[in-house]
Amino acid sequence: MAAAEHVDEGDTEDAQRVSAEDDGHPWSYLQTMFSYLGMGANSKTYRMKCMLCLPKCHEIKAFSNSPSNLKKHIERAHPQHLTKYEQRTSQKRKRASEAGTSTLKQTTLLDTRSISQSAVDRAIVKYVVNNLQPLSTVENEAFRELLTDLLPTAKVITRVTLRSRIEDLAKTMKNVLIEEMSEVDHIATTTDAWSVRRSFLGVTAHWVNPTDLTRRSAALACRQLRGSHTFDVLATSLNDIHAEYGIRNKVVRTTTNNGSNFLKAFQVFSVDKNNNEPEEKEDEEENEMEGVEFVDMTSILDENDGFEFELPKHQQCACHLLNLVSTVDAEKATANDGYKKLQCSTFSKCYGVWNKCGRSCQAAEAVEDACSLQLIRPNATRWNSMFMAVESLLKILRERGEPALREICAELKVPM
Template sequence: MTWDSLALSVLRTALLSALKVESRVVSSARTFAVIYGFCLERVVTALEKRKHPHQLESYSKLTQSHNSSQKRKCPASPPAGTSKQLKLDMSSSKRVSKVNINKAVMKFVVEGLQPFSVVDLQAFKDLIQDLQPNATIMSRPTLRSSIAEATKSMKKKLIAAMSEVEYIATTTDCWTTRRRSFIGITAHWLDPDSLDRHSVALACRQLKGSHTFEVLAAALNDIHAEYQIRDKIVRTTTDNGSNFLKAFRIYGDQDENNNATYTEELSNSGEGDDDEEEIQEEEEVVNYQEVASMLDIGDGFEYHLPKHQRCACHLLNLVSTVDALKANSNEAYKKVSRATFSKCQALWNKSARSALAAETIQDACKLQLIRPNATRWNSMFLAVERLVRIVKEQGEGAIRDVCTSLKIPMLNPTELAFLTEYSAIMSPMAKAIDILQAETNIQMGWLLPTLTQLKAKLDRIKPSLKYSKPLVDAIQLGLKNRFSEILEDPELIAAAILLPKFKTLWTKDETVLKKGLDYINLEMEPLHPLSNLHATSSDDDDFFSSIKSNSQESSKELEGYLGCCADHTSLLKTFPSICKLSIRLNTPLPASAACERLFSTAGLLFSPRRARMDSSNFENQLLLKLNRSFYNFE
């Protein structure tokens, strides 16, 4: 008989005798266990009173032997009246090291654009102490030096990453704030495997003195040399400032002025007809000249700058603002334009200067007005578009009520129609600027198709206009004057053709396409460049046979690319030579908006309360913020 059956029989008999209950009450083991737990003392007492020595003795022996062989550990029951929820013991939790705390603090300061003095605030110290008792927080000088070291480490990784790239493009611009001037530079490249664009910030360095072309050239040259990318930059995109234009005209790759000036000097000297004897006699005379005076001439060899690209968005903004004013030469247009915008300007001024006026506009129009800003692209279009939208959604009555409440002359139907036409004309301009100022999914090849479609849209809009035809004429003339050289650049035409999205579908001008295709055939490397190393007997006979084979291979690959119906970017991977040339031509950006975004972040960091911040500390914190993918704070 097993222990369980014997113990059950003994205790069952004892319980039945003591409690005098029916046998079915304890027929199951679970019921027996419950009763056993509560009535054990009564069972023992009953056994003693009723004198069952043989059963009690058997039960004691069995329980003792079982407890000695198998001991079960049961959790102690909580005291009566206390909660059963377990408490977390923090005394044994893992402590964070001082190094990790310092990294976390530095990440908070850099990515949050916090001042260095935040580590000296008592509230910040209390926060760290609450999270990690007895923790030591770095001081402000330690934080400053840590950020400087982190910036050096980030730059090393950035230089290593760009060393593996063959083609790089940059954008640059100048920025003045808090009585200090800075030059900002960003770098961009296309990954040769995924064809994704990568963008980084290279510098936001203080400029001292006048922003002459020589100062800008020296700053650009130094920064390019610091990152070891001078020979990799294909183009640098800037705005249309005269100092930038002159810097790249003199020190850029074009080298236009030097050769032309030197040729003119030779032609005007009149000494080219001297006979040989006179030349030999003159050679015997040695003239000495100071080197400093020669360097002051500015021969273009002091600095080396890449090829220059004017910002397309800046040019379009000049067309929509400066060139558009030439439409006022038409008296009818000038009359309605000035009357309309004078009333709009009064409305914009009221909404910006008075809180009561802003509340009145919000209640009547359900929207606030947008005030134009001369330094913002598309600002005038967005302001007019908002007025047209209010009239369309809320009706003319909403604008009439606002003008009556603010005591402003009401826009008449002719002026409202003029605003509608103005919005329709400027909408394609604004869309083109938005497309070209992008950074992630934009290449240089988007420039010419965007300009071509813009001109086509303006041509389609013009016949339906009643008041604003002179405006369209002025814009079209501005586009022609400012983009004529860009529209005829074979390299930019080829860049558009080498994008699968466009190929040759973006224009019907065969002359334009021929320029681009000829450039591609001339620049494209053969599909198998090493095939010519294995010369045959025919190659020995024909000295120019390699030119023929290379031309045939290039033409065959180009025809295959143009014949594919697919328009996704991965199509380029099928044609290696096409892909390599496309990467080189489409690495640059058509606009310098990336540098403007750098300055936007810099403005958040260089706040009025931090106007005394050292320029090197400012640049270090800004570069770590913008290039956080090249530094691990963990």
């Protein structure tokens, strides 16, 4: 009989819990002790009514993230029900923990089974390409161990396979670009050449998608240049890249810096397809400057019989041009003897500090310890490096004052 009464009581509590969940009760397992009246004045509290205080109506506010106020009420007003309250809350926590563990195990098992070897290979290729990692990454013991620890059944592809996959992806992407640019009538390109032990030429393309009018950009090439960066080598390489993607007759402008080799390449091989611009030609003739190099086209054609191509119209980089303008204007300022003397004196001291920090690790560490920053050194190939270098010195003056700068000069043995 007692067992039957116990079952009935359990069934009643389960039914009440289901009913509480339907009514939006935040803690359905406490339904027999507290009923839910609704949200409080703000969304962070609940209004609860104590069922143990009946027939007296006692309303309690409880925070939405914890029923601790309800426990305090039980301890203060109904201590004989405290054990029952703690049993119900502990059972709830246990059920939640078991459910979470079961879900985690099931998710982990399903995820492990769903990852195929081909997906692992694609992930490795994507990691190496997007992060510009060397092909030898797949031979690194730590990388292989990381992958096998995460997925014991996975195999790491070899270096040869990785190279082959990347080459295949490059061919696929190239074909997609060729097909997309075949539907465009006008394309602009940019190009630049640089050297880091070896010489390279980079070319990018830019166009407007005729369907949705969105701007599109793509890197067409980054390939090694052998020999000197002469105008004919640059012109030949750029023409080959345009022809490779089938856009020779679509490129309306090519933007480069103002290097003499690029300027000469376009002076010699660029042909303006719009010959109805007499005003521009007149302006160009009026703006001729001293030092223009006249090229003997006959000798060039005799020496380079294979140059049967033409480059698009040239566009000089505006940013680089403005930098050159400001550089020339800054040089003109030195025509003033007083300014020139002050400039030479100031920058000789600055270069003394910069050179010390660049040649000595101890000097750089001394500056960092004293001022909590590392000085920036001027670099002729970086347009704003002089500004940044001077600004780093001025930052020391602003934040720490002249004594700090004098201390640095004394430490580096540079006259102040």
